[in-house]
Amino acid sequence: MSSADPAAPGRRTSGSPASGGRAPGSPASGRPASSRPASGRPASGGPAASADHPAPAAAPVLAAHGLHHSFGTTRVLRGVDVTVAAGEVVGLVGPNGSGKTTALRILHRALTPDAGQVRLEGRDLRGFTSRQRARRIAVMAQELTGEVPLSVADVVLLGRVPHAGPFGSTTDADLSIATDALDSAGARHLARREFGRLSGGERQRVLIAxxxxxxxxxxxxxEPTNHLDIGSQHHVLQIVRERGLATVVVLHDLNLAARYCDRVLLLDGGIVQADGPPREALAPELVSATYGVATERATAEDGTTQFLFRGRPVSRRVS
Ligand SMILES: Nc1ncnc2c1ncn2[C@@H]1O[C@H](COP(=O)(O)OP(=O)(O)OP(=O)(O)O)[C@@H](O)[C@H]1O
Structure with missing residues (x-):
């Protein structure tokens, strides 16, 4: 890839704990349209009405079943299923150390599970070459590799590498795609900056691009929003929704998960405690038991869900 500057040209619940409600992976847009904000960011940044988002196809694009994994003697995942369909945004939430990142890493083969399987487009993920995987799965990991002495434009063009021809040269199409991505992520103005000198939030936008x-x-x-200010958090998740990709996103902010995800998977102790529409998977009693904090759920004037955490400890579920 050349260092051309793209800026120049341009468990299942249906809310109940692990009880077998909807099958994991079933389309999640069962979330009532009325529960979605009519618009977003305060006036335009939330998810669009579900009519704007085609219902996810029944067949998942990516499906993991029966994932088990341990690090040494620590059992981190204990029979986790994760599925995501085209156009569906699935939120992976749960307390620190519950296994979210481990599950995500297994979904793109950065980690091989002790047991369980992952299928991409209906085929065993192990049958894909790394290049074939990279053409289909993009990962925005937690780590910010800030020491890389590359410009922002170069970092974004790295996204084109899996699509490059035999000589790896940057095409006009690559530049146009990279520019569009920078625009979408609100980072075009950063194109000529050195990636390693950006702020945490700026880097986050570039990695999204x-x-x-x-x-x-x-x-x-x-955790794509962990360095972002409030407005940028909404902006980024709105972008994610608009792209219509099969998306699995680890989030700590339950208000964001409720607002932007079609389906939420609540992990605790490496077990899926709930997998369903946010209204069900993030029922206050489930949230309280999972995080050990008194939780109330309110509906704001614009129809969005707002969690209130009282800070008062409550007994946590023992997984
Ligand atoms: N490479 C590793 N070697 C040993 N233990 C690990 C490794 N990676 C993760 N763990 C442990 O596995 C458990 C789950 O970690 P994981 O990062 O999946 O949790 P998480 O839900 O993403 O947490 P957080 O919300 O804090 O990011 C933790 O106890 C963690 O210390």
């Missing part, structure tokens, strides 16, 4: 430039079918994101 790189993932978009990859033009994947599946987007895996590990």
């Amino acid at each position: 790189r993932a978009l430039a990859q033009q994947p079918r599946v987007l895996l994101m590990d």
